[in-house]
Amino acid sequence: MQPDKDEQRQEEVFIAALLYRLGECAFLSTGGSEADVLVQQLEPLDDDKSQSLIKRHFGMSFSQLTLGLANHWRLGELLSKSLDHPEQRTSEVRCV
Numbered sequence: 481m482q483p484d485k486d487e488q489r490q491e492e493v494f495i496a497a498l499l500y501r502l503g504e505c506a507f508l509s510t511g512g513s514e515a516d517v518l519v520q521q522l523e524p525l526d527d528d529k530s531q532s533l534i535k536r537h538f539g540m541s542f543s544q545l546t547l548g549l550a551n552h553w554r555l556g557e558l559l560s561k562s563l564d565h566p567e568q569r570t571s572e573v574r575c576v
Contacts, residue, residue, distance in 0.1 A: 496559040503545030 522530045547563040
């Protein structure tokens with residue numbers, strides 16, 4: 481990943497990629513029966529319908545939840561930027 485970047489930047493890209501779905505993982509690992517019901521409802525849906533159901537259910541997307549956690553826990557600018565401004569992605573952020 482990003483062989484043209486220095487080692488520190490490569491590590492940051494790798495960690496951001498690992499954390500990119502943190503919000504979804506956090507909910508699904510602690511959501512209990514509510515998470516089980518949501519997973520059952522999401523299984524037959526395509527991506528657009530899934531995103532709509534998630535937003536109706538929570539009032540936000542999993543990406544927005546991830547962004548909130550990343551900012552609150554100060555998980556790094558690269559992760560936050562990749563979630564908050566995807567249209568302004570640099571080459572590192574596009575890898576995430």
